[in-house]
Amino acid sequence: AQKITQTQPGMFVQEKEAVTLDCTYDTSDPSYGLFWYKQPSSGEMIFLIYQGSYDQQNATEGRYSLNFQKARKSANLVISASQLGDSAMYFCALVSGGSNYKLTFGKGTLLTVNP
Amino acid sequence: EPEVTQTPSHQVTQMGQEVILRCVPISNHLYFYWYRQILGQKVEFLVSFYNNEISEKSEIFDDQFSVERPDGSNFTLKIRSTKLEDSAMYFCATFRWDRGYEQYFGPGTRLTVT
Numbered sequence: 339a340q341k342i343t344q345t346q347p348g349m350f351v352q353e354k355e356a357v358t359l360d361c362t363y364d365t366s367d368p369s370y371g372l373f374w375y376k377q378p379s380s381g382e383m384i385f386l387i388y389q390g391s392y393d394q395q396n397a398t399e400g401r402y403s404l405n406f407q408k409a410r411k412s413a414n415l416v417i418s419a420s421q422l423g424d425s426a427m428y429f430c431a432l433v434s435g436g437s438n439y440k441l442t443f444g445k446g447t448l449l450t451v452n453p
Numbered sequence: 454e455p456e457v458t459q460t461p462s463h464q465v466t467q468m469g470q471e472v473i474l475r476c477v478p479i480s481n482h483l484y485f486y487w488y489r490q491i492l493g494q495k496v497e498f499l500v501s502f503y504n505n506e507i508s509e510k511s512e513i514f515d516d517q518f519s520v521e522r523p524d525g526s527n528f529t530l531k532i533r534s535t536k537l538e539d540s541a542m543y544f545c546a547t548f549r550w551d552r553g554y555e556q557y558f559g560p561g562t563r564l565t566v567t
Contacts, residue, residue, distance in 0.1 A: 371554035381542055383496070383558040390554070429496065433554045438509040439484055441546070441556060443496040 340365045342432050344444035351420045352452050358405070359415040359447045361430035370434035372413040373441065374404065377427040386428075389413055420451045455479040457559035459545050465565045469534050474562045476528040476545030485528045486546040486556065487520065489513065496544065502528065535566045 341364040351357035363372060374386040389397045389404045397404040405414040417424055427448050431441040458477045466472050478485055487499040500510045500520055507520065519531045528547075532539055542563050546556040 373555070375558075381563065382560045383544060385555065385558070388555055431496075433556070438501050438503075439548065439554065439556075440486060440498045440501050440509065441488070441496070442498070445495045 340367075340432050340434065340437055340442040342430050342442055342444035344430055344447050346447045347445070348448045348450070350450050350452060351417075353422060354419055356416060356418045357420055357449065359417070359428050359430075359449065361413045361415065361444060363411050363413060363430070363432045365432060365434055365437075367434035367436040370432060372404070372406070373431040373433070374402070374413075374415045375429045375431060376424075377429060377446070379426070383429075387415065417449075422451050422453060425449060425451045455557075457545055457547055457557050459543075459559035459562050461562060462560065463563045463565070465567065466535055468537060468566055472532050472535055472564065474530045474532075474543050474545075474564070476530075476559055477526055478528055478545070478547040479557055480526075482547035482549050482557070484508075484548050485520075485522070487530045488544040488546060490542045490544065490561075491538075492541070499530070499543075532564075535564075537566050540564055540566045 343362045370391045372389045376384040387399045387402045389406045396406050401418045403416045427446045429446045430444045460475045485502040488496050490496045500514045501508045517533045522528050542561045544561045545559040548556045
């Protein structure tokens with residue numbers, strides 16, 4: 339069975355500061371992928387970043403980076419230089435071939451960026 | 454950039470009525486999914502569809518639900534007799550396994566059952 343745990347229901351950060359959103363996962367598949375999605379109040383799911391289990395380096399996409407610690411089964415999202423527009427719900431998700439490539443989501447973290 | 458589209462964006466229906474939610478996947482994508490998100494909760498997997506048949510379904514996907522790809526382009530989710538607890542955002546997602554694991558999400562259909 340696959341599982342994603344996001345232990346932070348809500349986080350606050352000051353504009354221009356960095357913030358880390360936690361995600362731990364559990365899977366028995368040796369090949370898997372981890373995603374972070376942003377969901378603003380409008381409801382759509384916006385893909386942010388992806389990390390493959392065999393990727394040697396941590397993924398980065400602009401201000402987003404993924405701190406992937408395979409031995410600890412964690413895949414934390416780091417947002418640098420927070421902006422007011424970053425205020426949203428953030429979901430971590432897991433996929434593997436053994437799961438029919440379906441995504442298993444965590445409960446999400448509501449990030450609020452304060453001016 | 455190609456994208457997944459969904460219609461309608463918002464559907465209001467009465468309890469007991471049938472609804473059909475539509476999705477147009479990205480062409481050349483082979484795997485299709487429906488996910489559901491009840492307001493304020495996490496996104497949950499409903500069903501996956503590959504090679505014109507269901508490859509996996511969750512326990513949520515009971516006999517009231519069905520999916521099909523009627524014309525080779527649209528991918529539909531039908532709820533036969535809606536219940537109040539079916540009120541949720543429904544997302545369609547697609548991907549090609551040979552392009553990594555990224556799934557492309559549609560903008561969602563907000564279903565409200567009254």
